[in-house]
Amino acid sequence: MTALSPATPQLxxxxxxAEAAPVQRAPSAADSRRPRGERVHISHVLFALPALAxxxxxxxxxxxxxxxxxxxxxxxxxxxxxxxxxSWAETLTRSTTWQGLGLVLIMIVATWLLQTPLSxxxxxxxxxxxxxxxxLAVLYFLPLLLSSAAIAITFKSLLDPNFGLATGLDMPLxxxxxxxxxxxxxxxxxxxxxxxFIPFHTLIYQGAVSQIPQSMYEAAxxxxxxxxxxxxxITLPQLKYTLITSSTLMVxxxxxxxxxxxxxxxGGPGVxxxxxxxxxxxxxFRGNEMxxxxxxxxxxxxxxxxxxxxxxxxxxxxxxxxxxxxA
Amino acid sequence: xxxxxxTRRGMLGATAGLSALTLGACGTAGPGSSSGDGGSxxxxxLSGEPNETIYEDSVDAFxxxxxxxxxxxxxxxDAYKQKIRxxxxxxxxxxxxxxxxGGGLRTYAEESxxxxxxxxxxxxxxxxxxxxxxxxxxxTVDEKIYALPQGxxxxxxxxxxxxxxxxxxxxxxxxxxxxxxxxxxxxxxxxAPISLAGQSRWTSxxxxxxxxxxxxxPDVFARxxxxxxxxxxxxxxxxxxxxxxxxxEASAFVDGFESMAADSNTxxxxxxxxxxxxxxxGGWTFGSMKASGGDFVQSxxxxxxxxxxxxxxxxxxxNLVGNPCNYLSLSSAASDEEKEVAKAFLKExxxxxxxxxxxxxxxxxxxxxxxxxxxxxxxxxxxxxxVYSSLQEAPAFTQSWDQALQPTEAENLLVNIEQLFLxxxxxxxxxxxxxxxxxx
Numbered sequence: 001m002t003a004l005s006p007a008t009p010q011l012x013x014x015x016x017x018a019e020a021a022p023v024q025r026a027p028s029a030a031d032s033r034r035p036r037g038e039r040v041h042i043s044h045v046l047f048a049l050p051a052l053a054x055x056x057x058x059x060x061x062x063x064x065x066x067x068x069x070x071x072x073x074x075x076x077x078x079x080x081x082x083x084x085x086x087s088w089a090e091t092l093t094r095s096t097t098w099q100g101l102g103l104v105l106i107m108i109v110a111t112w113l114l115q116t117p118l119s120x121x122x123x124x125x126x127x128x129x130x131x132x133x134x135x136l137a138v139l140y141f142l143p144l145l146l147s148s149a150a151i152a153i154t155f156k157s158l159l160d161p162n163f164g165l166a167t168g169l170d171m172p173l174x175x176x177x178x179x180x181x182x183x184x185x186x187x188x189x190x191x192x193x194x195x196x197f198i199p200f201h202t203l204i205y206q207g208a209v210s211q212i213p214q215s216m217y218e219a220a221x222x223x224x225x226x227x228x229x230x231x232x233x234i235t236l237p238q239l240k241y242t243l244i245t246s247s248t249l250m251v252x253x254x255x256x257x258x259x260x261x262x263x264x265x266x267g268g269p270g271v272x273x274x275x276x277x278x279x280x281x282x283x284x285f286r287g288n289e290m291x292x293x294x295x296x297x298x299x300x301x302x303x304x305x306x307x308x309x310x311x312x313x314x315x316x317x318x319x320x321x322x323x324x325x326x327a
Numbered sequence: 328x329x330x331x332x333x334t335r336r337g338m339l340g341a342t343a344g345l346s347a348l349t350l351g352a353c354g355t356a357g358p359g360s361s362s363g364d365g366g367s368x369x370x371x372x373l374s375g376e377p378n379e380t381i382y383e384d385s386v387d388a389f390x391x392x393x394x395x396x397x398x399x400x401x402x403x404x405d406a407y408k409q410k411i412r413x414x415x416x417x418x419x420x421x422x423x424x425x426x427x428x429g430g431g432l433r434t435y436a437e438e439s440x441x442x443x444x445x446x447x448x449x450x451x452x453x454x455x456x457x458x459x460x461x462x463x464x465x466x467t468v469d470e471k472i473y474a475l476p477q478g479x480x481x482x483x484x485x486x487x488x489x490x491x492x493x494x495x496x497x498x499x500x501x502x503x504x505x506x507x508x509x510x511x512x513x514x515x516x517x518x519a520p521i522s523l524a525g526q527s528r529w530t531s532x533x534x535x536x537x538x539x540x541x542x543x544x545p546d547v548f549a550r551x552x553x554x555x556x557x558x559x560x561x562x563x564x565x566x567x568x569x570x571x572x573x574x575x576e577a578s579a580f581v582d583g584f585e586s587m588a589a590d591s592n593t594x595x596x597x598x599x600x601x602x603x604x605x606x607x608x609g610g611w612t613f614g615s616m617k618a619s620g621g622d623f624v625q626s627x628x629x630x631x632x633x634x635x636x637x638x639x640x641x642x643x644x645x646n647l648v649g650n651p652c653n654y655l656s657l658s659s660a661a662s663d664e665e666k667e668v669a670k671a672f673l674k675e676x677x678x679x680x681x682x683x684x685x686x687x688x689x690x691x692x693x694x695x696x697x698x699x700x701x702x703x704x705x706x707x708x709x710x711x712x713x714v715y716s717s718l719q720e721a722p723a724f725t726q727s728w729d730q731a732l733q734p735t736e737a738e739n740l741l742v743n744i745e746q747l748f749l750x751x752x753x754x755x756x757x758x759x760x761x762x763x764x765x766x767x
Contacts, residue, residue: 075434076412077434077435077440078416078437156588161583162587162596177582177583178586179586180525180587266526268528269749
């Protein structure tokens with residue numbers, strides 16, 4: 001059971017206890033700090049079974065298939081030939097792999113730096129009780145409702161050098177080679193991705209900020225802290241675990257950005273935006289080199305897991321502990 | 328110690344879990360093969376008008392007869408290309424497989440996924456001889472025919488805007504120097520010399536196809552397509568790349584062409600809004616410019632002609648490149664009964680006289696002999712007759728490179744082409760990358 005997050009059994013246990021006979025309490029003081037879900041009830045196993053089964057069938061099994069395929073050469077239709085490490089050797093020696101990896105890392109860092117501060121500020125702002133903020137919140141969340149492909153197609157039309165915004169608004173400044181310049185295209189991508197995903201992270205932060213007890217702010221006010229001081233001394237520290245959750249989603253999400261880039265640039269101009277997940281797709285389904293594409297996929301899984309664990313570690317060992325004590 | 332005790336909730340959970348599993352199992356056992364009575368065959372084709380209606384009508388007409396039923400399904404172009412490959416790989420291919428011949432067909436043929444129809448065509452000589460001779464090349468792999476031609480011929484054509492050319496005092500170019508002259512005049516007049524949707528890459532490829540043909544003749548690419556990757560190092564390939572560099576240096580292509588994609592048709596829009604002088608594009612754009620461009624085509628402002636010759640080059644003005652037509656293959660995985668129905672349909676329905684007439688009415692040239700009268704009577708007679716005679720007079724018709732090559736090499740080609748047009752690869756680097764099979 002240790003693989004599951006501690007929160008799940010804890011909830012399940014309270015539910016089961018209400019029904020069944022009260023179980024023995026753990027007597028020791030050290031134990032009392034831990035959630036009482038350490039003991040595993042058979043019902044927990046049974047409750048978890050469907051999820052585990054789905055996870056095994058739809059996640060682990062395909063993953064295993066990809067690992068196996070990475071040791072083969074396969075063009076998608078012929079016979080699958082086991083070729084040992086050939087695909088891996090090719091994957092690790094082709095320059096595109098490393099360039100794609102570099103681009104993905106740039107993508108992760110840049111999206112995080114761009115989106116996190118904006119999301120925290122917007123989330124804090126929207127957590128206020130005023131009515132106009134509710135109205136704004138609805139507007140801000142609109143991009144969340146749109147599909148990535150639709151967003152990409154729309155922006156592609158808006159950015160068209162001849163028939164896009166520049167012509168429509170008669171603003172020559174907007175007539176740039178937006179998607180054809182290797183530097184400019186990154187600005188465009190980061191902007192569009194931020195436009196699409198900041199609403200989601202704002203929503204997370206908004207929820208977290210509204211959970212901070214009002215009493216803390218009242219105490220701070222009595223101590224003479226101003227708005228800015230309150231933000232840095234109360235709001236931000238209280239958001240620590242939300243920050244970790246949001247960052248995990250951002251970092252792992254950035255590893256899988258595919259649809260927007262695929263529609264907007266197809267990895268171009270040249271290979272300027274051919275990030276690793278896109279490279280994997282193009283190699284596999286355009287180039288029909290399933291072995292190499294599978295090796296790339298395994299790389300992505302390993303990197304994704306590593307990053308997710310790393311971000312969780314940043315939050316300390318007991319990431320789910322409450323910060324609310326004493327409030 | 329772990330405490331195992333079964334509670335009512337536990338039981339509920341277990342039941343829920345089990346039923347979820349059974350449901351899941353139902354979901355995967357989905358597609359049962361529901362074969363109709365009296366023989367039926369499946370047929371996948373591409374969506375998009377006007378062809379969708381034409382092909383649907385041909386299937387309906389065939390189904391009214393008593394030779395069996397054809398089940399037609401349409402797919403969007405890009406989605407189809409991936410789906411058909413997956414389906415063939417999984418043994419789930421339709422009886423009739425729509426394709427483009429060339430390298431893709433070769434991979435299917437080498438894996439014995441499509442039927443060899445050479446012998447059948449010998450029996451059905453009348454049927455075979457209905458088609459224009461040049462279409463059989465792309466259907467042939469190692470002397471054997473694996474696909475049957477369908478649809479319209481789509482050569483790549485150098486279109487020009489007559490109004491723009493007149494304004495800048497130039498004429499449609501027939502030689503390289505005339506082309507450079509048009510570019511210079513257009514640039515000094517402030518219009519785009521050449522409209523090009525460079526982001527799509529196969530659009531830039533059309534320039535290379537003609538440049539290589541005009542410089543080195545059709546043999547160079549014929550060697551490449553036959554699998555001789557050393558042929559990429561031919562001097563004419565490098566000369567071709569240098570011509571591209573020359574064009575880039577002269578700012579031949581519209582500003583921001585690297586940002587433009589062909590699927591939004593903005594390259595064509597530049598033509599019919601009088602913002603560009605020339606555009607090298609597939610014959611199918613005639614129809615879409617006619618549909619979208621107001622009276623641009625109807626008023627005769629759209630001109631068309633062959634790609635210019637290059638002094639000292641081996642290629643003739645009349646050589647064509649492009650898509651000879653589309654192709655239909657028979658899946659080897661199909662049952663004998665399905666194949667019989669499919670063959671009857673291919674022979675009598677797929678390219679019937681009605682289909683040919685419908686194609687002409689939609690503004691394209693069917694790959695069938697003896698269409699002169701029908702073409703002369705059509706609304707777009709001037710253009711269609713020109714395409715038809717070009718097709719018959721062409722000493723060589725080189726298939727579009729990305730379709731002639733095997734898929735892996737085609738993808739490498741497109742990546743290298745984009746970089747050549749961005750100026751990040753030199754002509755020599757391009758040739759070396761292609762010879763070495765190096766992609767992105």
